Amino acid sequence: MSSILAIIICLLALFTQSQSLSSPTVCIIGSGIAGSSLAHFLRSYSPPNSPPSAARILLFERNGIVGGRMATVTISGETFEAGASILHPMNYHASNFTKLLNLKRRIPPTSMSSFSLGIWNGNKFVFKTLTFEFKNPFVQKIVSFANSLYMLLRYGFSLFKMNSFVEVTVNKFLKYYQSFETRPTFETVDEMLQWAGLYNLTTCTLQEELVNVALSPLLIQELVTVITRINYGQSVYISGLAGAVSLAGSGGGLWSIEGGNWQMASGLINRSDIELHLHEEILSIFNLxxxxxxxxxxxxxxxCEVTAIATPLDELNIQFTPPISIPERQLQHTHATFVRGLLNPGYFGLQTVSEIPELVGTIEDPDLPFSSISILKRHNETDMTYKVFSRKAMPDSLLDNIFSVRKETIRIDWGAYPHYKAPEVFAPFILDGQHLYYVNAFENAASTMETSAVAAENVARLILSRLFGEVSLSTSYFMSSFSDDELLHAEL
Known part of the structure; x- marks a missing residue:
């Protein structure tokens, strides 16, 4: 009798263990593009009726809405991107999400070929492209061509060297879209970067990299600096890979999601069969x-059998038991100030508002109070909506100097991205050697919506392979996402 009872107990134990393995609970902290992509890839890569497909996924978001640093702001009833704003034409995960969720692409009205650019040094515009009030498409093409020649005259063939530097970097990044047969999973960011040939770019500054490819000092001091200040709020002394990604984000073909990029996160969460916990912040994590x-x-x-942190740990106060050890990192705060009103031409030493470029960038100078000012929408000639980026909050007194009219002002302080400093040191994807994962470890290489999705895809594969052993991941989703033509013939 006792032997029969022992057998029953063993069978119950085996059944319980099997149930635990077949339906683990995965907890994800953060509902931005990293967390939502992770949930999506965990579902998409799990073959139907397999143990991974039965996983219970819980997602925790401390705010009342999903999207993380993808957010919008409403000014006078109109909606504009407030956080992560632009996507690159070769952001293939974002492109696939857009198709999958039936979202609409929006081409920014101020593309590189159409907006007027001015580089402000605090006293004058050291460079300003041509503007023409007449909006005839043919005339605009002529003006765009003239501006290209104007930039070539100022910066010379260094422009082509800069484009070549970016193209080489982007082509290396495309390796992260290769099929599973040729692309391993990575437990560390270092391994992931070395495999793609990108690691060395994180050991030097962008300034050093551009000097090595013989860019002119004038181009680095002016145009490159404007781009890094706009995209990362930092100077050309950021690490080289982040700098290259920043430069890629200033080219042509950029796009966003109509109605807000946050819809990617929302859509992925809605279709991933998860339990969403809004207004719920995780305070502590105990490894049992x-x-x-x-x-x-x-x-x-x-x-939770698996816990994945998909938000920067830098400004969170989660208590880990036992403690974890990751490199100390600071976030670069960008203050986004949205103003509906009208710029003051006198502040820029000009006579009329029409003389002010649609995008005002700045050189690196600690005394300059803003990084950039751009027009989001021109309602009429005396009423516009602007976005101002700065490293510090802009007081009303300063705004009243820069603007002659302010009808509405909204301020947002973003802990937007890491403060980049070469050589970069990376936290691992696996924080404790078990099943505590950190998607945002990759942000020290570069911080964009797409790099977050790429990191999440790797972590999803890592979780599935480590939790279920040699389980065969479903490749049907991945292989249907990108055509051979896209991957083999992609150009900047």
Missing amino acids: GESYELNSTKGRSYM
């Missing part, structure tokens, strides 16, 4: 051996 106990601001506890 076979699982993790997560405790939240709502006084609740959750048991």
